Structures are given as structure tokens and as C-alpha cells.
Amino acid sequence: MFEKLTGHEDPHPIYEQVRALGPLVREGADWVTTSHTLSNKILRDRRFGVQYTDGSYPGVAGVLPRSFLEMDPPEHTRLRRLAMPAFSPKKIDEYRARVEKVAESLLDADEFDLMTDFASPQPIAVISDLLGIPDSDTAEFADYGALVARSFDTGVTPEMAHANDQVLALFERLIAERRTRPGDDVISSLVAAEAEQKLTAQEMVATLVLLLVAGFETTVNLIGNGAQALLGHPAQWVLFKANPELAPDVVEETLRWAPPVQLTGRIAHEQVGEVGRDEMVHIIIGAANRDPDVYPEAHRFDVLRVQKPEHLAFSSGIHYCLGATLARMEGEVALRALARRMPDLRQTGPVTFRDSVAIRGLRSFPVSRS
Structure with a gap:
């Protein structure tokens, strides 16, 4: 059933076909759930994790160094605790003025592509500041993020392998510099x-690559998906303005x-029900x-909706x-x-979607200010 998904078409008709089969459905050797209640329960249950019991991980080997996202x-x-201070509420507040300045600077053109000219540059600038990456090294990161997302569906391509080598070399150089000249990053x-x-x-390298990719990948697609949803629902756009x-x-x-991350998975460490x-x-x-x-009228986009219980766009449990x-502040x-x-603001041409099934986002979104 899921082989029908391309990343370009609306996946929800297929999701609803799965939902009709029940809250937990056998799919080959695995299971699938569309239930919010069951998904949240599994994500919070310590009897489930992201590794098999032998310590191996089911991800695509060689795409990225293995980070704490792929560990139980x-x-x-241990590793998540070391990265947490950079994302404290106090730190995020310190970045708000920088984010506002970047957003303003990107909105001068009359016609532009909302993804490449606005949604991508803002989070790249912010995560680069947070990590301490020089401006001269940030240009390739948007393409790198897109390649990483695509690799979840296509596996490692020569293009992906080359980009991965470049980013790893960049971090190794910056790490060597910080060993002699530490900063506040x-x-x-x-x-x-x-x-x-x-x-x-x-x-350390694995953690930095994870923060780099996750730090802008979700936000880029949050901004793009949000703008598309608003323009596609004129009454909501008027209300927001x-x-x-x-x-x-x-x-x-x-x-x-329209969550940027559409799919995730957990592995049972022991027999849990079925x-x-x-x-x-x-x-x-x-x-x-x-x-x-x-969610009442779940397929309706409604900015006045009471968001309870919380959506699962950022996962749940220890891997939240x-x-x-x-990401919320930047969005x-x-x-x-x-x-x-x-x-x-109006759309001036057809949008194109990313090829990824796991990551739902736009590749291009032509717009005009009037």
C-alpha cells in the first residue's frame, strides 16, 4: 500500500485506507499505526526504542554518522543532555531578535520563490549562528538537508556521499579550530x-551533523507548509493578517x-501485546x-483549533x-x-514537492507580493 506514496501526491487518502483497517495493522513483518492515542502511547513506552535488542539500528547505513537520535x-x-543547553528557553529568546532581522531582510523582492529565497535562508542562518559555522560555509547546507531527507527513501547516492564527506570535513576543521580558540557556540x-x-x-561529529540537519530541515518545511496552508485557505489568511x-x-x-516529518518508527524490546x-x-x-x-473535523485547517491533545509533529517521549x-519560534x-x-501575497505558479515520503515539504513555491 505504501509503495503508492511518491512524496508529490497528497498521502492522506492512503493514510485513510490504512486507518480503516484498524488502529494497529500488520504490514509484512512490521506493524503500522495511524492512531494518535496508540502512537503517543508507543512513543512514550520505554519497552519500545529505536534500536534492535542486539544494538543495531534499522536506518540507512552510511547516510549520516550515528547520532543520539538513533540510540536508546x-x-x-548522555549525549542528548550535552546538547540540551543550546536549546534552552533562555537561549531561544536570545535568538529571536536575530531571527526577526533575518526574516525582514529576506522580504524585499516583488516576486520570489518562497522556499529557496525565504524559508531556507532563515533557519540556515540561525542554526549556523548557534553552531558557530562561518557565513562562508553555510551556502551548501540547504542542498545537504534536502539530500539527507531524500536518502531516507532512496538510500545513499554518490551525490549524497559526496555532500556528506564535505560536511564532515567542515566539522572536523571547525572542531580543530575550537580546540585552540574556543568560542560561545x-x-x-x-x-x-x-x-x-x-x-x-x-x-561529537554525529551530534553536530544531527543538530545541523534537524535544526533547519524541520523549520524550512514548517514555514513552507504553513504559508501554503494559509494561502490555500483564504479565510484563515485574512484572519491571521x-x-x-x-x-x-x-x-x-x-x-x-501538515507536519514536516510524516513517518517514524519504534522497535519492541520485548513482547508488547500483539x-x-x-x-x-x-x-x-x-x-x-x-x-x-x-481532532474534530481533522482534515480541516483551522488556526483557532484547540490543540489538545498535542500533535505528534515533534514526536513524543524521550525522543521529543x-x-x-x-522551530516554533522561527515559524x-x-x-x-x-x-x-x-x-x-499570492501564489504565481504551481508548487513542486520534495521527493521524500518521510519528509513532507515543498521544493519550490513561486509567489508575488501583489
């Missing part, structure tokens, strides 16, 4: 942790209605977020997205800036 406790706990803090033997050099304080609500409804030890449950976040048992607060700033600076 205690390694996950994430790389410097991880170098200090390595010196205290709290993590290895390989774990008249009430810019609704920006947090627009972000939450976008994350529910699910056997080392069996995978594929959690369809995009479907769980439109579960009619949880570390950068969720940053609010970007969409509010669009509404204020470009109240007559």
Missing part, C-alpha cells in the same frame, strides 16, 4: 565535553495539519495528527524533538513577517 538510553540520555561546548571525556570525537498574535496558533495547526520482540511499528505521524477520534522550541517569526510585509 543510556547513550541517548555549540561546537566549543562539545569540544570542552570531549576534553572531559563525556563523549568521543565521533559522537488581522490578528498577528495568532502566529503561535498558526504554527501549531500547521504542525498538526507486537513481538524486535518487531517494528511504523508510526504515521501525518495520519495520527488527523485522527478523527482526537530537541529543537522544537527553536512564528517567519509567518508573522509574511503577513505583515506581504498582506497581498
Whole structure:
């Protein structure tokens, strides 16, 4: 059934076919769920994890260095704790002025591509600041993020392997620089942790690559999906323009209605109900977020919706997205800036979608300010 998904078409008709089969469906050797309640329960259940019981991981080998996202406790706990200070509420507040300045600077053209000219440059600038990456090294990161997302579906291509080598070389160079000239950035803090033997050099590089990709990949697609949802629902766009304080609500409804990450998975560490030890449950976040048992009129985009229970766009449990607060803030700033600076914004041509099934986002979105 899922082989019909391309990344270009609306996946929800297929999600609804799966939902009709029940909350937990056998799919070959694995399981699939579209239920919000069951998905949230599995994501929070410590009897499930992201590794098999032999310690192996089901991801695509060689795409990225293995990070704490692909680990269970205690390694996950140790490495995540080292990265957490960079995403504290205090730190995020410190970045708001920078995000607002970047957003404003990107909205001067009359006609532009919302993805390449606005949605991508803003989070790249922010995550580069956070990690301490020089401006001269940030240009290739948008393409790198897109390649990583595509690799989840296509595997490792020569293009992906080359980009991966370039980014790893960049981080190795920056790490070497911070060992002699530390600064106030994430790389410097991880170098200090390595010196205290709290993590290895390989774990440090893996953490940095994860933060780089996750730090802008979700936000780019959040901004694009949010803008498309608003322009596709004119009454909602008018409501938002008249009430810019609704920006947090627009972000939450976008994350529910069109989450950038559509799929995730958990592996049972022991027999749990019908699910056997080392069996995978594929959690369809995009479907769980439109579960009619949880959200009235689930397929309707409504920025005034009461967001309870919380959507699963940032996962749940111990793997809840570390950068969720940053992504939310960037999305609010970007969409509010669009509404204020470009109240007559309109789409001027067909959008194109990313090839990825796991990541739902736009490749191009031509627009005009009037």
C-alpha cells in the first residue's frame, strides 16, 4: 500500500485506507499505526526504542554518522543532555531578535520563490549562528538537508556521499579550530565535553551533523507548509493578517495539519501485546495528527483549533524533538513577517514537492507580493 506514496501526491487518502483497517495493522513483518492515542502511547513506552535488542539500528547505513537520535538510553540520555543547553528557553529568546532581522531582510523582492529565497535562508542562518559555522560555509547546507531527507527513501547516492564527506570535513576543521580558540557556540561546548571525556570525537561529529540537519530541515518545511496552508485557505489568511498574535496558533495547526516529518518508527524490546520482540511499528505521524477520534473535523485547517491533545509533529517521549522550541519560534517569526510585509501575497505558479515520503515539504513555491 505504501509503495503508492511518491512524496508529490497528497498521502492522506492512503493514510485513510490504512486507518480503516484498524488502529494497529500488520504490514509484512512490521506493524503500522495511524492512531494518535496508540502512537503517543508507543512513543512514550520505554519497552519500545529505536534500536534492535542486539544494538543495531534499522536506518540507512552510511547516510549520516550515528547520532543520539538513533540510540536508546543510556547513550541517548548522555549525549542528548550535552546538547540540551543550546536549546534552552533562555537561549531561544536570545535568538529571536536575530531571527526577526533575518526574516525582514529576506522580504524585499516583488516576486520570489518562497522556499529557496525565504524559508531556507532563515533557519540556515540561525542554526549556523548557534553552531558557530562561518557565513562562508553555510551556502551548501540547504542542498545537504534536502539530500539527507531524500536518502531516507532512496538510500545513499554518490551525490549524497559526496555532500556528506564535505560536511564532515567542515566539522572536523571547525572542531580543530575550537580546540585552540574556543568560542560561545555549540561546537566549543562539545569540544570542552570531549576534553572531559563525556563523549568521543565521533559522537561529537554525529551530534553536530544531527543538530545541523534537524535544526533547519524541520523549520524550512514548517514555514513552507504553513504559508501554503494559509494561502490555500483564504479565510484563515485574512484572519491571521488581522490578528498577528495568532502566529503561535498558526504554527501549531500547521504542525498538526501538515507536519514536516510524516513517518517514524519504534522497535519492541520485548513482547508488547500483539507486537513481538524486535518487531517494528511504523508510526504515521501525518495520519495520527488527523485522527478523527482526537481532532474534530481533522482534515480541516483551522488556526483557532484547540490543540489538545498535542500533535505528534515533534514526536513524543524521550525522543521529543530537541529543537522544537527553536522551530516554533522561527515559524512564528517567519509567518508573522509574511503577513505583515506581504498582506497581498499570492501564489504565481504551481508548487513542486520534495521527493521524500518521510519528509513532507515543498521544493519550490513561486509567489508575488501583489
